[in-house]
Amino acid sequence: MTLDDDLDAMEGAGTGNTRGLLVALAAVAALVVAAIAVGPLLSPRPEADEQAAEGPAAALAAEGKRLYEWRCVSCHGETGVGDGPIAGDLTGPPPGDLTDDDWKHGDRPDRVLAVIARGVDGTMMAGWDTAFAPDELRALAAYTYRLAGRDVPAELLDGAE
Numbered sequence: 705m706t707l708d709d710d711l712d713a714m715e716g717a718g719t720g721n722t723r724g725l726l727v728a729l730a731a732v733a734a735l736v737v738a739a740i741a742v743g744p745l746l747s748p749r750p751e752a753d754e755q756a757a758e759g760p761a762a763a764l765a766a767e768g769k770r771l772y773e774w775r776c777v778s779c780h781g782e783t784g785v786g787d788g789p790i791a792g793d794l795t796g797p798p799p800g801d802l803t804d805d806d807w808k809h810g811d812r813p814d815r816v817l818a819v820i821a822r823g824v825d826g827t828m829m830a831g832w833d834t835a836f837a838p839d840e841l842r843a844l845a846a847y848t849y850r851l852a853g854r855d856v857p858a859e860l861l862d863g864a865e
């Protein structure tokens with residue numbers, strides 16, 4: 705065996721492996737596409753009424769989740785229990801637990817909205833009304849209810865369309 709033969713053999717093996725990998729990737733891609741195409745067909749379609757009731761609230765809460773994960777998790781934590789990465793370093797009261805259904809500043813939608821919009825004096829909870837538009841503040845309030853496992857109050861949906 706010469707060095708050239710060795711190199712040829714190595715090249716051959718390399719090509720074979722690459723081809724095998726491509727075939728495997730194509731198979732995985734085909735499975736993913738199939739799952740995406742078939743998945744919705746298998747899960748039952750929600751009743752029309754349920755869709756009407758859930759639709760706007762779910763959309764608002766989903767928008768709120770996106771914003772929450774961006775600006776609120778650092779203190780309130782992924783699940784809202786108040787264990788965000790900087791929660792322990794705050795001066796003043798801790799973020800508290802948003803999931804416990806016993807909110808310090810009340811659970812009426814206007815109260816929750818006011819806390820998020822204007823913050824709480826003497827705490828690290830800032831007002832967010834300069835950072836977010838009114839519909840985004842409503843979305844954040846909606847998601848706060850979802851963190852506690854509660855329905856989004858209808859008041860928050862006003863003007864949601």
Ligand code: HEC
Nearest residue numbers: 775776779797798799800807808809819824827828829844
């Ligand atoms: C820098 C840390 C920090 C960030 C970021 C933060 N919060 Fe807070 N938040 C707090 C603290 C601290 C409190 C507790 C205030 C108090 O004890 O009165 C609080 C309180 C709250 C409350 C009231 C809870 C209750 O028990 O009444 C809500 C609602 C809330 N935050 C929502 C949000 C939302 C929504 C965001 C993102 C837009 C956010 N917070 C971002 C620190 C933070």
